[in-house]
Amino acid sequence: MSVLAVDRLTKSFGGFTAVDDVSIVVDQGEMRGLIGSNGAGKSTLLHLVYGRITPDHGSTRFGDTDVTHLPVTERARLGMGLVFQVTSVFDGLTVEENLLLGALPKEPGRSAPVDRSEVGRVLQVMELGGVRHRPAGNLSHGEKQWLEIGMVLLTKPTLLLLDEPTSGMTQAESRRTADLLHQLRAENAVEAVIVVEHNIEFIKLVSDRVTVMHRGSVLADGTIEEVQDDKAVQDSYLGRLH
Numbered sequence: 560m561s562v563l564a565v566d567r568l569t570k571s572f573g574g575f576t577a578v579d580d581v582s583i584v585v586d587q588g589e590m591r592g593l594i595g596s597n598g599a600g601k602s603t604l605l606h607l608v609y610g611r612i613t614p615d616h617g618s619t620r621f622g623d624t625d626v627t628h629l630p631v632t633e634r635a636r637l638g639m640g641l642v643f644q645v646t647s648v649f650d651g652l653t654v655e656e657n658l659l660l661g662a663l664p665k666e667p668g669r670s671a672p673v674d675r676s677e678v679g680r681v682l683q684v685m686e687l688g689g690v691r692h693r694p695a696g697n698l699s700h701g702e703k704q705w706l707e708i709g710m711v712l713l714t715k716p717t718l719l720l721l722d723e724p725t726s727g728m729t730q731a732e733s734r735r736t737a738d739l740l741h742q743l744r745a746e747n748a749v750e751a752v753i754v755v756e757h758n759i760e761f762i763k764l765v766s767d768r769v770t771v772m773h774r775g776s777v778l779a780d781g782t783i784e785e786v787q788d789d790k791a792v793q794d795s796y797l798g799r800l801h
């Protein structure tokens with residue numbers, strides 16, 4: 560069964576339709592790239608999937624659950640994790656302390672103890688063991704982003720949503736981020752990934768399939784080669800990158 564099935568999602572702000580009748584299916588084990596020019600509706604779509612905003616029409620199925628009307632907390636509990644563009648790392652705390660905070664149960668009334676072995680596992684998988692006692696404020700931009708991903712991993716997502724994870728990274732850091740995502744999948748730490756990026760080199764490294772959005776709609780969907788060969792994509796978006 561697919562991990563995520565978005566069916567005809569639509570969201571308008573005032574008279575402006577930011578996401579217009581978008582349907583996407585993401586399979587078990589898949590890493591999906593989501594690309595498109597500025598304002599295409601990529602972040603809005605991620606936020607609809609995660610439940611930060613509610614759609615005007617359409618539905619979202621996560622595994623075998625219709626989550627269309629469920630709040631973020633419930634979607635997170637079911638296994639969705641979103642890595643925001645805006646960093647939520649506390650600079651004054653160490654890497655480990657940030658992760659311990661990330662591991663705290665978010666639901667009021669739940670007081671399960673923080674699982675320190677999970678924190679250790681995430682430090683290892685994100686290769687942050689060497690900087691675990693360093694204040695997060697002293698990290699490189701890339702390390703901070705990896706810490707951010709690590710904090711979300713501590714919520715044990717099965718579907719990991721990432722919005723421009725390599726923005727501001729060096730090329731080496733971007734490549735390293737691609738390796739990390741492949742590693743997460745290889746270790747079955749996540750079942751599926753959707754990643755929004757403008758960085759096409761990164762998209763090529765991580766995506767099994769790519770969805771191209773343009774003015775709120777899906778313009779094309781397929782392998783990177785297929786969408787690069789697509790005339791409509793060349794005219795509207797990728798053409799400008801070559």
Ligand SMILES: Nc1ncnc2c1ncn2[C@@H]1O[C@H](COP(=O)(O)OP(=O)(O)OP(=O)(O)O)[C@@H](O)[C@H]1O
Pocket residue numbers: 572577595596597598599600601602603604
């Ligand atoms: N809360 C909001 N209120 C009004 N308009 C919004 C809101 N959120 C998004 N929009 C508009 O919807 C459109 C799509 O925005 P969105 O952030 O999803 O684009 P994007 O594809 O992520 O772009 P970028 O690549 O620049 O991040 C934009 O025109 C944006 O101004």
Ligand SMILES: [Mg+2]
Pocket residue numbers: 601602603722
């Ligand atoms: Mg965006």
